[in-house]
Amino acid sequence: MNTELLVSDATHFRIDYEINPYMHTDVQPDPVAANAEHDAIVAAHLAAGRLVEYVPAAPECPDMVFTANAAVVRGERAVLGFPPPERKAEMSYFEEWLVDRGYEVVEAPFPFSGQGDALACGDLLLAGHGQRTDQRMHAVLAKELDYDVIPLRTVGPRWYDLDLAIAVIDPHTLAYCPLALDEPSRGSLRALGLDLIEVGLDEASRLALNLISDGRTVTMTRGVPRLAAALRERRLHVVELDTTQLAKGGGGVRCTALTLDNPPRQGSR
Numbered sequence: 001m002n003t004e005l006l007v008s009d010a011t012h013f014r015i016d017y018e019i020n021p022y023m024h025t026d027v028q029p030d031p032v033a034a035n036a037e038h039d040a041i042v043a044a045h046l047a048a049g050r051l052v053e054y055v056p057a058a059p060e061c062p063d064m065v066f067t068a069n070a071a072v073v074r075g076e077r078a079v080l081g082f083p084p085p086e087r088k089a090e091m092s093y094f095e096e097w098l099v100d101r102g103y104e105v106v107e108a109p110f111p112f113s114g115q116g117d118a119l120a121c122g123d124l125l126l127a128g129h130g131q132r133t134d135q136r137m138h139a140v141l142a143k144e145l146d147y148d149v150i151p152l153r154t155v156g157p158r159w160y161d162l163d164l165a166i167a168v169i170d171p172h173t174l175a176y177c178p179l180a181l182d183e184p185s186r187g188s189l190r191a192l193g194l195d196l197i198e199v200g201l202d203e204a205s206r207l208a209l210n211l212i213s214d215g216r217t218v219t220m221t222r223g224v225p226r227l228a229a230a231l232r233e234r235r236l237h238v239v240e241l242d243t244t245q246l247a248k249g250g251g252g253v254r255c256t257a258l259t260l261d262n263p264p265r266q267g268s269r
């Protein structure tokens, strides 16, 4: 799982606006350090044997490094994100890249945070709503991508995207922060019968859950030792990276990569 990823670059990454509680226009990333951080993430993907595709960041798009919000892709189809107005200019670049690569691209009719609010786990799609995604998108995702959608709600803007509150480790294992989800959502997750790793508010707030796992290697932020240890106990290879600069935009490792190879349902076209 998660072996083909679309990334951009941190060349134009900066804080021009504040659309999540982590962003402050008076706390700017250091450009050299931000590029080094992003390069190290890409190098870690390559070292893990993942394929990396690249779309260059546009100068007028300071958040374009966070490619996860561009779409959700399954098989040959992509449902595009419908971001806040501040990030709208990114979409034509992502759409063009996807169309050029032969994906059948579907526009989102309602606000939608792309993969930021839509985590694939086999045929399940853990789908956020109430922050950046309109709940009406869930029916669109079910229809267009043939997923069984599990609606989940986070408890506030600190979890503006679901990929800050939950991580898919492998098809049988999730890590999540119980306190970031409302009670019905916690119940829905428990009812899935998967192995659940609980993460505390302290580590989740440091974007511990914004990780990429292919079921063998987990690429994650440095400085969240309890989650790292829980993953190592499960015999995963854990690679911890500095994400200090990206965190100024409210993002981490997961936000910088859109998964391109989510497998279609068995037996479907």
Ligand code: ARG
Pocket: 019, 020, 023, 063, 066, 068, 069, 087, 115, 116, 117, 161, 163, 164, 249, 250, 251, 252, 254, 255
């Ligand atoms: N500054 C970006 C925003 O607020 C960060 C996006 C992070 N992406 C994610 N998948 N959580 O839109």
